Amino acid sequence: xxxxxxxxxxxxxxxxxxxxxxxxxxxxxxxxxxxxxxxxxxxxxxxxxxxxxxxxxxxxxxxxxxxxxxxxxxxxxxxxxxxxxxxxxxxxxxxxxxxxxxxxxxxxxxxxxxxxxxxxxxxxxxxxxxxxxxxxxxxxxxxxxxxxxxxxxxxxxxxxxxxxxxxxxxxxxxxxxxxxxxxxxxxxxxxxxxxxxxxxxxxxxxxxxxxxxxxxxxxxxxxxxxxxxxxxxxxxxxxxxxxxxxxxxxxxxxxxxxxxx
Numbered sequence: 001x002x003x004x005x006x007x008x009x010x011x012x013x014x015x016x017x018x019x020x021x022x023x024x025x026x027x028x029x030x031x032x033x034x035x036x037x038x039x040x041x042x043x044x045x046x047x048x049x050x051x052x053x054x055x056x057x058x059x060x061x062x063x064x065x066x067x068x069x070x071x072x073x074x075x076x077x078x079x080x081x082x083x084x085x086x087x088x089x090x091x092x093x094x095x096x097x098x099x100x101x102x103x104x105x106x107x108x109x110x111x112x113x114x115x116x117x118x119x120x121x122x123x124x125x126x127x128x129x130x131x132x133x134x135x136x137x138x139x140x141x142x143x144x145x146x147x148x149x150x151x152x153x154x155x156x157x158x159x160x161x162x163x164x165x166x167x168x169x170x171x172x173x174x175x176x177x178x179x180x181x182x183x184x185x186x187x188x189x190x191x192x193x194x195x196x197x198x199x200x201x202x203x204x205x206x207x208x209x210x211x212x213x214x215x216x217x218x219x220x221x222x223x224x225x226x227x228x229x230x231x232x233x234x235x236x237x238x239x240x241x242x243x244x245x246x247x248x249x250x251x252x253x254x255x256x257x258x259x260x261x
Contacts, residue, residue: 011060014070018159019051019058021074022081026150029085031092032134032143054151061160073160080157080255083172084149087251088142090178091243095133097183099126105194106225107218125229129236136240145244149251156255171254178247186239190228197224 024047027033033043063070103123122130137143201217229236 011062012055014063014065015058015060015159016051016055017065018061018063018073018077019054019154020047022077022153022159023047023050023150025078025081026085026146027081029082029089030146031085031089031137034085034089050147050150054154057151058154058159061158063160077159080153081150083168083255084146084153084251087172087175087247087254088146088244090175091182091240091247092130092133092137094179094182094243095129095186095240096122096126097179098187099123099129101183101187102129102190102194102225102229105191105198105221107221108225125225128229132233132236133240136237137244140241140244142244145248149248149255152252153255168254175250175254178250182243182246186236186243189235190225190232193228194221194225197221 024043027043027047032038033046061073063073065073100123103125106125108123108125198217198221201220205217
């Protein structure tokens with residue numbers, strides 16, 4: 001006969017809930033899973049499925065879920081899960097910003113469509129970069145890397161501990177600079193080449209004033225930008241893969257200090 005009100009069953013339910021909170025927070029903030037195309041019921045099913053698979057590897061905490069300690073544990077799980085997803089989201093934000101830079105200098109900022117990643121209007125070049133980043137993320141098994149970091153977090157930051165260390169929170173905030181530095185490095189070759197093209201167009205208009213800058217310069221900039229992007233696709237893919245590896249290393253360094261980096 002199965003007794004449903006045993007302490008062991010209650011501990012298991014508490015553990016399942018706390019694990020689900022960390023996983024759900026990560027799915028809300030993580031790339032691909034946080035897109036508008038992934039509905040809330042799908043995220044809930046994924047979170048519950050992953051939590052059920054991880055229960056055997058996590059020791060049940062001795063926490064009264066209705067006590068202040070239980071509320072603190074729920075908040076801690078949400079912060080840790082969201083932090084893991086946020087760090088990986090930085091890579092996609094950097095690529096999107098690089099696309100914004102390229103679109104601006106190409107003169108295609110006005111050509112905007114609905115971005116499937118963010119659910120907002122963004123230039124088509126930014127969408128191309130974002131979709132390419134998503135394909136690279138899937139190719140190098142990004143979801144598997146993300147789940148490995150999540151699984152390791154339960155060993156480095158067990159359930160029931162206090163909130164994240166102050167130094168980890170500070171390093172997490174500092175990681176926001178990755179968006180600007182990575183966006184600059186990714187977009188710099190194309191932006192520099194387009195700047196030279198623009199400089200050349202300006203010199204031509206000085207030599208031949210009868211040339212209309214708006215009728216001649218914009219088409220040349222757009223065509224040159226598209227050609228440069230086609231040429232740079234292999235290197236862009238390598239940069240995207242390296243960026244995902246960088247955010248994975250930052251996750252281990254910031255959240256998982258005991259995992260050996």
